[in-house]
Amino acid sequence: MRIVRDAFLCAVLIGGGGVAWAKAPPESAKTTATAKPAATPAATPTSPAPAPPALDPSKGAEVGMVFESWLTPHQEGDEEENTPSSVPKQFRSQTPSMSRAAREAAGHRGHGQLRFSKDLSRAWVDVKIEGVNTAEINMFHIHCGKPGILGPILVDFAVATDLKSNIADGMFSVEIRNEHIVKTTEHGHGSVIGTFTMGCIIPSPSLSGAKPTKVLTVAGMAQLAQSGDLYFNLHTTGQTYYGDIRGQLHPADKTTR
Numbered sequence: 349m350r351i352v353r354d355a356f357l358c359a360v361l362i363g364g365g366g367v368a369w370a371k372a373p374p375e376s377a378k379t380t381a382t383a384k385p386a387a388t389p390a391a392t393p394t395s396p397a398p399a400p401p402a403l404d405p406s407k408g409a410e411v412g413m414v415f416e417s418w419l420t421p422h423q424e425g426d427e428e429e430n431t432p433s434s435v436p437k438q439f440r441s442q443t444p445s446m447s448r449a450a451r452e453a454a455g456h457r458g459h460g461q462l463r464f465s466k467d468l469s470r471a472w473v474d475v476k477i478e479g480v481n482t483a484e485i486n487m488f489h490i491h492c493g494k495p496g497i498l499g500p501i502l503v504d505f506a507v508a509t510d511l512k513s514n515i516a517d518g519m520f521s522v523e524i525r526n527e528h529i530v531k532t533t534e535h536g537h538g539s540v541i542g543t544f545t546m547g548c549i550i551p552s553p554s555l556s557g558a559k560p561t562k563v564l565t566v567a568g569m570a571q572l573a574q575s576g577d578l579y580f581n582l583h584t585t586g587q588t589y590y591g592d593i594r595g596q597l598h599p600a601d602k603t604t605r
Contacts, residue, residue, distance in 0.1 A: 408467030417595030419458030421451040431589040443585040455479030468567040487583035492548035507531040
């Protein structure tokens with residue numbers, strides 16, 4: 349009997365019943381099977397934040413940005429003989445003028461630097477002049493404007509130093525602070541001429557009022573320098589309106605600092 353029973357079970361398995369069940373288990377087997385939970389992704393390891401740089405507020409007094417200029421007659425916007433007839437007497441030449449080519453031939457030139465403290469509380473100007481008769485210098489300014497543009501005055505050096513004595517030997521040096529920019533801007537207060545010649549407009553709205561706002565700080569001057577909108581202009585009695593030599597300010601080459 350045992351032999352018959354074993355033969356029967358073997359026949360059932362060979363007949364396919366066991367094979368079919370192995371491929372597709374009955375519904376009862378499906379419903380009772382326990383689903384495995386989805387694997388939780390491992391957390392991404394985080395690296396520690398880098399250490400902050402050493403902070404030292406006292407370094408704000410050190411020199412930061414440096415700008416440089418080479419002054420020549422050929423950077424002036426025009427010849428003095430073409431001064432507009434509407435220009436007031438105080439801005440017109442009082443002695444004979446020289447052409448740009450003649451001034452170049454006479455060796456009129458200059459080299460200057462404008463250095464800013466890192467905290468933008470002050471700036472230092474140093475300019476060496478050659479070929480120009482310093483006795484004939486009547487004005488020296490930092491103007492705002494692109495190359496070729498005769499722009500308004502941002503800093504009148506005469507409000508920061510005794511211009512005549514400072515530049516007498518051809519070497520000019522002065523420290524500029526906010527107060528000197530403010531004095532320049534207010535120099536023409538109440539004058540139509542001063543409104544257009546003194547102070548540089550900030551090209552953005554201000555909460556201080558509806559009127560155009562002018563640059564009043566060394567920080568504002570640094571912003572104009574970074575955008576290429578500042579230049580030196582040295583004026584003489586014979587080159588009063590356009591100026592004798594002019595130099596656009598650009599970031600200084602590290603080798604000349």
